[in-house]
Every structure is written in C-alpha cells, then in structure tokens.
Amino acid sequence: MSFHASLPADNVSQDALTVTELTGQIKSLLEETFVSVSVCGEISDLARPRSGHIYFSLKDETAQIRAVLWRGTARQLKFDLDDGMEVICEGQIDVYPPRGSYQLVVREMEPRGVGALQLAFRQLHEKLSVEGLFDPERKRPLPSFPQRIAVVTSPTGAAIRDFLQVLKRRWRAMDTLIVPSRVQGEGAADEIATAIRQVNHLNPLPDILVVTRGGGSLEDLWSFNEEAVVRAIVDSQVPVVSAIGHEIDITLSDLAADMRALTPSEAAEHVAPSSEDTLRHLAIHQQRLVTALRRRSSQARLELNGLASRSALKRPLEHVQQRARRVDELELRASRAIERLRENTRHQITRLAGQLETLSPLRVLARGYSVTSLANGQLVHDSKSLSIGDQVVTRLAHGQLHSCVEEVD
Numbered sequence: 001m002s003f004h005a006s007l008p009a010d011n012v013s014q015d016a017l018t019v020t021e022l023t024g025q026i027k028s029l030l031e032e033t034f035v036s037v038s039v040c041g042e043i044s045d046l047a048r049p050r051s052g053h054i055y056f057s058l059k060d061e062t063a064q065i066r067a068v069l070w071r072g073t074a075r076q077l078k079f080d081l082d083d084g085m086e087v088i089c090e091g092q093i094d095v096y097p098p099r100g101s102y103q104l105v106v107r108e109m110e111p112r113g114v115g116a117l118q119l120a121f122r123q124l125h126e127k128l129s130v131e132g133l134f135d136p137e138r139k140r141p142l143p144s145f146p147q148r149i150a151v152v153t154s155p156t157g158a159a160i161r162d163f164l165q166v167l168k169r170r171w172r173a174m175d176t177l178i179v180p181s182r183v184q185g186e187g188a189a190d191e192i193a194t195a196i197r198q199v200n201h202l203n204p205l206p207d208i209l210v211v212t213r214g215g216g217s218l219e220d221l222w223s224f225n226e227e228a229v230v231r232a233i234v235d236s237q238v239p240v241v242s243a244i245g246h247e248i249d250i251t252l253s254d255l256a257a258d259m260r261a262l263t264p265s266e267a268a269e270h271v272a273p274s275s276e277d278t279l280r281h282l283a284i285h286q287q288r289l290v291t292a293l294r295r296r297s298s299q300a301r302l303e304l305n306g307l308a309s310r311s312a313l314k315r316p317l318e319h320v321q322q323r324a325r326r327v328d329e330l331e332l333r334a335s336r337a338i339e340r341l342r343e344n345t346r347h348q349i350t351r352l353a354g355q356l357e358t359l360s361p362l363r364v365l366a367r368g369y370s371v372t373s374l375a376n377g378q379l380v381h382d383s384k385s386l387s388i389g390d391q392v393v394t395r396l397a398h399g400q401l402h403s404c405v406e407e408v409d
Contacts, residue, residue, distance in 0.1 A: 020097065027095035030102055034093035039065070039104060040112055043085045054081065058089060058104065066103040067091075073107060078120035078222075086112035117218050121225055125252060128227070133234050134255045140239045142259060142270065146207035149271055150177045150238070152195040157183065159214040159243070159264040166268035171275055177206065182223075183213035189226035196232040196240075205238055208271050211253060212243040212264045221245050224253040233257055243267035371395045383408050 017025075041058035048054055052071035057064045067089060069077070081087075091106040111119045128134065153160050155178055167176065181195040182188040192211065199209050211233065213221070223229065224244045233240050233256045242257035243264045254260040261267035361371065372380045375391040386392070386405050394401040 019100070023095065023097045023100055026102075027097065030093045030095055036090065036092060037104070038088060038090045040086070040088045041065075043081055043087060044083055046081055046083050056081070058087075066101065067106055068103055069106045069109070077109065078117055079111060080120075080123055088112050117222060117225075121252070124225065124227060124230075125255075128230060128252065128256070133230065138234075140258045142239055142241070143207050145273060146174060146271065148175045148177070148204070148206045149208045149210060150179055150199045150202070150206040151210045151212065152179045152181055152192060152199065153210075153212045153264075154183045155180045157214055159212045162214075163210070163212060163243075163264040163268045166265045167272050170269065171272035174272060177202075184216065184220045184223055188223040189229050192223060193226075193228040193232040196229070196236055200235075200237050207238070208241060209236060209238040210241045210243065210267050210271060211257070212241075212261075212267055213245070214264065215246040215249065221249055221251055224251040229253055230256045241267050241270060 046056045054069040090108040179195045181191040240257040243261035247262040390405045
C-alpha cells in the first residue's frame with residue numbers, strides 16, 4: 001500500500017487493471033503453466049447435481065483445492081466416489097472468472113493404493129452380494145443330457161472354436177445356437193446383456209446358456225463385471241454357465257452364473273456328456289441288467305421246481321376229491337342228525353298228545369259227566385247263578401241238550 005501511495009494519481013489510473021483483465025491474465029498463466037498435473041488427496045464436500053457433473057474438494061492436512069469431473073468424464077468412471085476416499089487425479093488447472101477461484105478439472109482418476117477397476121469390482125461385488133445375487137441357494141443344476149444350448153460370445157474369437165471342438169468330440173446329439181456379441185470394449189456389456197435376454201425369449205427355450213470369451217487383461221474382461229450383464233444372468237430362465245478368461249480370471253458374471261467353468265473348453269465338458277463315458281456306463285448297466293435277469297430267472301426256476309414238487313400240483317384233483325369226500329361225510333352226518341331230531345320230536349309230540357288227551361274235558365264227558373252253559377256260552381258252576389226260565393245247553397259225551405230252567409234247588 002505504501003508503494004501505491006507514492007505514485008502519482010494519473011499513473012495509478014493508467015497502470016490499473018480491471019478485475020476481468022487481471023483474472024484473465026491469471027487464468028492464462030495457470031492454464032498454460034499447469035496444462036497437465038497429477039494431484040493426490042482426500043475427497044471432501046462431494047456433490048452430485050442432476051446435471052451429471054461431480055464437484056468436490058481435494059485436500060490434505062494443510063490445504064485444499066476445488067475439483068470437478070465433467071459429466072462425460074464422470075460416466076467413464078468405473079468406481080463410486082465417497083467423502084474420505086484417497087485418490088490420484090490427473091487434469092489441468094482452470095480459473096472460474098465469476099468467482100475468481102481456480103479448480104482442478106479432472107480428466108482421469110485412480111483410487112490411491114488400489115486400481116480403479118479393482119475398487120469398482122469390490123464395490124459392485126459388495127452391493128450385489130447384499131441383494132443375494134451370488135448366493136449358492138439360487139444356483140440351478142444343469143440337465144444331464146441337453147438337447148439344445150445357446151452360446152453368447154464373439155463368433156470370431158478363439159473361445160467359440162475351442163468350445164465347439166470339445167463339444168463335437170464329446171457329444172453330437174445336440175443343437176448349438178451361437179448368439180453373436182462383442183465381448184470387450186465400449187458398449188460390449190449392453191450387447192451381452194441384450195443377447196442373454198434374447199436367448200430367454202426363444203421358443204422353445206434352450207436347455208443351457210453359455211456365456212464365454214477367451215483370456216485377457218482385467219480391462220479386456222471388464223464387460224463381464226458390469227451390473228447389466230450380472231443382472232441379465234441372474235434373471236435368465238435358462239441355467240447359465242459362465243466361462244470367462246482363464247483359470248485365474250474371476251468375474252462377477254462367474255459368481256452370478258449357475259456354474260462357473262475355468263475355460264471355454266471346460267464349459268463344453270460341463271455342458272455335454274462324454275459319449276465314451278455314456279457308452280461305458282450303458283455297457284455296465286447292461287451287464288448288471290443281464291446279471292440281475294439271469295439271477296431272477298434262476299430264482300424263478302427254483303421256485304417253480306419247488307411248486308411242481310408239491311402234491312397240489314402233482315395231483316391237483318386229490319385235494320378236490322378229499323374235500324368232496326368230506327362234504328359227503330358231513331351230508332350223511334347231517335341227514336342222520338335230522339332223522340334223530342325228527343324221531344325225538346315225534347316221540348315228544350306223542351307224549352304231549354297223551355298228556356293232553358288225559359286232561360281233555362272230552363274224556364271226562366265220556367265217563368258220564370256233562371257240561372252245562374248258558375245260551376251265551378257262560379259255563380254254569382253254581383245253581384244260584386240260574387233263574388227260572390233261563391235257557392241252558394248241556395253237552396254230553398255224544399251230543400248236547402237244550403233245556404229251560406223250571407226250578408232251582
């Protein structure tokens with residue numbers, strides 16, 4: 001301030017810069033000086049407006065700088081940003097004239113201490129694991145003898161050649177449908193997911209769906225770590241076999257599939273039964289079946305011989321004749337029993353008839369007695385019950401008399 005105070009007023013007005021001019025000079029100086037710079041720091045004040053741009057501060061223990069990821073760059077970012085994350089940013093310094101502030105325009109970003117793809121893999125794996133997409137319980141078994149399979153892969157890659165070669169050697173009684181798709185590069189993940197959905201709209205549905213490609217770097221295989229591909233595999237109605245890269249390569253598609261094969265060739269071995277093994281097993285089962293039939297035949301022959309030695313089969317009428325003889329004996333016994341019963345009944349009836357005859361009033365009448373009754377049939381026991389003029393009937397041993405009472409003694 002003392003310097004400006006010593007200058008003449010007209011010189012001050014001639015040398016003074018406007019704010020816009022000063023900011024423009026600073027902007028040109030910073031942008032020309034810091035065309036490309038790498039800065040490491042901790043993310044803070046992270047903001048994601050609807051525009052798609054990402055704004056944040058990059059700080060360390062003693063300083064901070066504002067930074068921005070424009071929407072186009074943010075879309076290419078493989079991992080998610082969070083406050084407190086240590087990152088390494090590469091970009092250029094830019095000045096924002098309306099505020100007179102400078103910021104770092106980030107062109108590339110890597111997480112500090114771990115690669116961007118590794119971090120993205122961990123983050124997406126954790127997210128999908130919470131949803132249960134990798135649970136063993138949802139894995140489905142493969143059919144033992146599929147008739148139709150679909151393969152989503154690049155039709156010009158080595159993976160499909162190896163797959164078909166092993167498939168042809170192991171099992172020929174199967175139709176193979178190749179659904180072409182890019183397997184790496186920008187947009188490959190969407191093509192793979194679309195191909196998987198197309199397979200699930202086929203009529204009839206294939207028995208197995210194979211998703212495969214050959215080996216490569218993590219970047220080459222990254223399409224099979226995209227969320228769209230993983231969810232398409234999980235949503236598939238057809239059991240999915242994933243054969244991505246080599247044995248050491250593990251993708252999220254491998255974890256989501258119903259079965260993971262280490263290589264495309266191994267995928268063919270899992271999908272197709274071995275014709276040699278099948279024929280050998282058939283021969284073994286055939287031998288077992290023949291042996292079992294022979295054993296059963298021998299056992300049946302022994303049982304038949306045992307039955308043939310029985311009297312019932314040697315003399316089948318003997319048993320019938322014995323039963324017929326028994327029936328005749330029972331019939332005779334029944335006839336004799338009935339005759340005895342009839343004779344006893346006859347004697348009992350005769351005895352009862354004699355007793356009845358003894359008690360019969362007719363016997364009394366035969367000895368000279370008579371029975372007198374009134375005209376209405378009432379027996380006369382006492383002369384006092386009669387009156388002069390009563391009509392009475394006297395029954396004798398032979399016949400009856402009708403009288404009129406003239407005197408009662």
